[in-house]
Amino acid sequence: MLIQNIQYMTASADGKWVVNTGDILIKDNRIDSIGNFECDETVEKLDGKGMLALPGLVNGHQHTPMSLLRCYSDDVTLMTWLNKKMLPLEMKMNDEDRYWGGLLSMAEMIKSGTTSYADMYIGIDTIGEAAVESGIRSVIARGLIAMDSDYEGRLKEAANVVDRWHGKGDGRITTMIAPHSPYMCPPDFLRAAVNLSKEKNVPLHIHLAETKDEEKMIQEKHGLRPVEYLKQAGVFDRHVLLAHGVHFNDADYETLKTVQGGIIHNPVSNAKLGCGISDVKRLMDTGVKVGLGTDGPASASSLDLFLEMKAASWFQKLKYEEAAVLSAHDVLSMATQNGADILGIGDEVGSLTVGKKADLLLMDMNKLHLTPSHEHANLLVYSATGQDVDTVIIDGKIVMRGRELKTIDEEKVIANAKERTKELLVRL
Ligand SMILES: N[C@@H](CCSC[C@H]1O[C@@H](n2cnc3c(=O)[nH]cnc32)[C@H](O)[C@@H]1O)C(=O)O
Numbered sequence: 001m002l003i004q005n006i007q008y009m010t011a012s013a014d015g016k017w018v019v020n021t022g023d024i025l026i027k028d029n030r031i032d033s034i035g036n037f038e039c040d041e042t043v044e045k046l047d048g049k050g051m052l053a054l055p056g057l058v059n060g061h062q063h064t065p066m067s068l069l070r071c072y073s074d075d076v077t078l079m080t081w082l083n084k085k086m087l088p089l090e091m092k093m094n095d096e097d098r099y100w101g102g103l104l105s106m107a108e109m110i111k112s113g114t115t116s117y118a119d120m121y122i123g124i125d126t127i128g129e130a131a132v133e134s135g136i137r138s139v140i141a142r143g144l145i146a147m148d149s150d151y152e153g154r155l156k157e158a159a160n161v162v163d164r165w166h167g168k169g170d171g172r173i174t175t176m177i178a179p180h181s182p183y184m185c186p187p188d189f190l191r192a193a194v195n196l197s198k199e200k201n202v203p204l205h206i207h208l209a210e211t212k213d214e215e216k217m218i219q220e221k222h223g224l225r226p227v228e229y230l231k232q233a234g235v236f237d238r239h240v241l242l243a244h245g246v247h248f249n250d251a252d253y254e255t256l257k258t259v260q261g262g263i264i265h266n267p268v269s270n271a272k273l274g275c276g277i278s279d280v281k282r283l284m285d286t287g288v289k290v291g292l293g294t295d296g297p298a299s300a301s302s303l304d305l306f307l308e309m310k311a312a313s314w315f316q317k318l319k320y321e322e323a324a325v326l327s328a329h330d331v332l333s334m335a336t337q338n339g340a341d342i343l344g345i346g347d348e349v350g351s352l353t354v355g356k357k358a359d360l361l362l363m364d365m366n367k368l369h370l371t372p373s374h375e376h377a378n379l380l381v382y383s384a385t386g387q388d389v390d391t392v393i394i395d396g397k398i399v400m401r402g403r404e405l406k407t408i409d410e411e412k413v414i415a416n417a418k419e420r421t422k423e424l425l426v427r428l
Pocket residue numbers: 063082086087090120121122142143144145147180181207210269295296299
């Protein structure tokens with residue numbers, strides 16, 4: 001496929017995003033070359049005039065089936081939301097619910113420009129199926145909570161997810177091991193999860209330092225800070241995706257200095273659940289990689305990463321009372337290459353680079369709110385929304401064109417998601 005006459009964004013070594021114009025040639029599932037070409041008529045052409053190409057966005061932390069619980073419980077603290085509202089309903093969810101909820105999330109993500117994302121949930125087989133069907137790039141993991149004593153069964157399920165799914169969907173599906181959080185995993189269970197990630201040679205995915213309550217709980221139970229607790233269990237010996245990272249002290253930043261992987265910042269979820277504002281500037285100054293995520297649709301309520309980019313930048317500027325903090329350029333890198341690196345797929349995706357997998361979006365720039373274009377990075381972060389994404393290509397395949405999904409029947413997903421939700425509520 002040849003995308004002709006397109007403006008495209010690449011990040012230079014100093015972290016600044018620049019715009020170029022040319023043609024992008026995609027062969028099979030990779031970016032073959034970028035420049036100016038003539039191709040014969042056998043090559044599919046895509047006119048890029050008026051469009052701006054970007055690397056596909058990476059949503060680094062998700063619980064896709066929770067789309068069925070969107071706006072079911074809001075305006076309460078995290079621990080009330082999770083224990084009183086989410087978990088009881090999630091216990092009643094079946095595979096069919098998770099399939100349609102998963103697909104609903106994937107459709108929403110693709111429509112707003114997300115091409116890769118990380119999922120932590122249960123009933124992963126149905127999520128895997130939905131991911132393969134939708135064409136999205138997905139890093140899936142069985143969320144591990146020590147709710148009963150069947151640790152072995154849960155760890156086995158997590159291992160099975162890796163065995164069955166790693167590399168599926170033409171390599172679009174990869175896997176992780178996901179102990180839920182310090183407060184949901186006792187030490188031996190957490191250590192067993194770390195060992196499993198070693199054994200299976202896949203990264204870890206865990207919630208960390210999301211609330212002050214968490215800090216208190218871990219202190220009371222184990223006499224440690226959440227970061228120390230993870231350190232003692234060997235979490236930082238592995239590549240790890242740490243979701244949230246809001247509450248750290250000086251010693252924590254010191255520990256995080258050498259972390260492989262990094263923090264996925266979920267500003268909208270953190271704001272809505274009243275958790276606090278992660279110190280992204282300090283993390284970055286410390287040398288910790290920071291990516292962006294929405295968290296589940298029941299906490300963020302929207303899966304539009306363009307909204308997260310705005311929130312990330314706004315909140316840091318407010319926190320520091322300094323407009324120069326967390327520029328649009330930094331935020332674009334968080335939503336692309338940084339996220340891809342933290343998901344362990346940064347060699348393959350995250351930038352428009354020859355040889356990488358062809359995951360990209362074409363933004364329709366012919367819009368009132370995107371006119372004029374002095375500085376594209378600023379325009380993308382501060383003015384654009386997911387609705388401005390016109391075309392999405394994942395793994396060399398067009399999954400959306402002219403805002404029409406090619407792999408997912410949108411109306412069918414909406415109808416089924418509504419139906420599943422109705423039935424789920426009856427079961428409660
Ligand atoms: N409930 C499952 C495993 C959970 S996987 C992912 C879990 O993370 C929960 N979750 C979603 N967002 C957040 C968050 O921001 N912090 C903590 N947990 C969350 C969500 O409710 C879901 O139960 C079991 O029975 O084994």
